[in-house]
Amino acid sequence: MTIAPFHPLHKSAGERMPSLLPSNVSTELLKISTEIADEAALNAASVDRVGGFPASDFDRLVDAGLLRAPLRSDLGGIGLGFESNRMGLLLQILKQIGRGNLSLGRVFEGHVNALQLIQTFAKEEQIRAFAKDAHSRKAFGVWNAEAKDGVKLYPIGEERYRMEGSKTFCSGCGYVERPFVTDSLPAIACWSDERLGHLVSNQDYADSVE
Structure with missing residues (x-):
């Protein structure tokens, strides 16, 4: 089984990720997701090919802090798709992202699902280690x-x-x-x-x- 070369989603070491702590975080994340979806819809045709990937659109998800959002609040996230009070928000975000590009939505859904499994079944030490990876822009x-x-x-x-x-x-x-x-x-x-x-x-x- 051959795997394509990696294209890591890393920022330079000095850049800070946006905070996920504002009181209106649900409104802001849904707004950002809608904007990303609108842009993704315009780009979809150009990446709909063998070997294609919506890299620029996924980068926008990362920049918005959505890779960290599924983490528990004590790990720097908001429990998106993990804490019961965030399930509705997750469904709305997935609906918007999928509207723009189903491939983009599928990859993001897989990221959320992986962090759900980790936070449910892994040891606390493992959870914290992988949380650091999510903070470091690594997609699951x-x-x-x-x-x-x-x-x-x-x-x-x-x-x-x-x-x-x-x-x-x-x-x-x-x-x-x-x-x-x-x-x-x-x-x-x-x-x-x-x-x-x-x-x-x-x-x-x-x-x-x-």
Whole structure:
């Protein structure tokens, strides 16, 4: 399986991200999302091709602080899509972004879903580590869809594993730097309830995965 080169969404070290703390944050994020969607609709035709990605539109989502928004408030976010009082806002934002470009909306939805999983099931130390990645403009995703063979882990040493297999969809490939990849151990049936998930860093497959 060959992976496209990465196009990280990094700002220069000295730039500060906008605050997500104003009392009218819901109104502001929805307004910004609507503006981004309007622009994305104008750009959609130019990126609707094999290998295309709405990079400039996604950068605007990042600049607006939307990559951090799904984090808990104590982690610098607003709990977008994670805290119950923010679910309605998430649906409105996804509706707007999807109106502009469904591909853009799908990648952002995957980012939100990944942070939901992390904040629900990960250890606190892991949650805080990945929260730092979200603050550093790293996009997350969930790569779950697969054929019958799926992806499996094979032990290759103490606390080390080799991941083998393929996914049928990898939304945001080449831009998503923290994909949440579901897999299973060989002794576990592929479609069992004992599914595993691992976050893969860009260092693990910066050039390709075979």
